[in-house]
Amino acid sequence: EDKVVQSPLSLVVHEGDTVTLNCSYEVTNFRSLLWYKQEKKAPTFLFMLTSSGIEKKSGRLSSILDKKELFSILNITATQTGDSAIYLCAVHGSSNTGKLIFGQGTTLQVKP
């Protein structure tokens, strides 16, 4: 069965710290991995990764995929209180429908 596991489940840091969130997966037919940020309601899209070793970057956020070791990391540098959220990792797996298999999420709290 396709599975996505995120770690840590929760994290508390102070503003200015750098954090690394982890996502490992087991899927029958991997096609892509996505990261979302969820604050109060809707998950908002951050990155889609399909190729190993190519870093995607957006401001202070970056992500990279390792298809050999079946994991991805999401880095946030110089964290701000506005980065406090749940970060969700999801994978397009064996189904060709585009449905996403999500991990449990990592809850990040950034303290002033």
Next chain:
Amino acid sequence: DTGVSQDPRHKITKRGQNVTFRCDPISEHNRLYWYRQTLGQGPEFLTYFQNEAQLEKSRLLSDRFSAERPKGSFSTLEIQRTEQGDSAMYLCASSFSNTEAFFGQGTRLTVV
């Protein structure tokens, strides 16, 4: 607002009642998904439409749940004879083929 729109945002219902939620996807998106999310968990896939055809349903979707997308645009999700275990956030997402999915704000259902 041209994002994914869900209605209502909140619904409180008594056990045993029927409820219906609506999702309006991004207009050019051919794929529409329903997910359910409970506290501390990532979203779980429920069902998927490509245009008006419902092509996949999760085994989580009991026979009390039904979804439609009659004209390939908006979709409805109905839950009959609600149970307390149905209390969750119901998220709708849409995408164009295998590109990233965009989520609506969700409908929070509370069954009392």
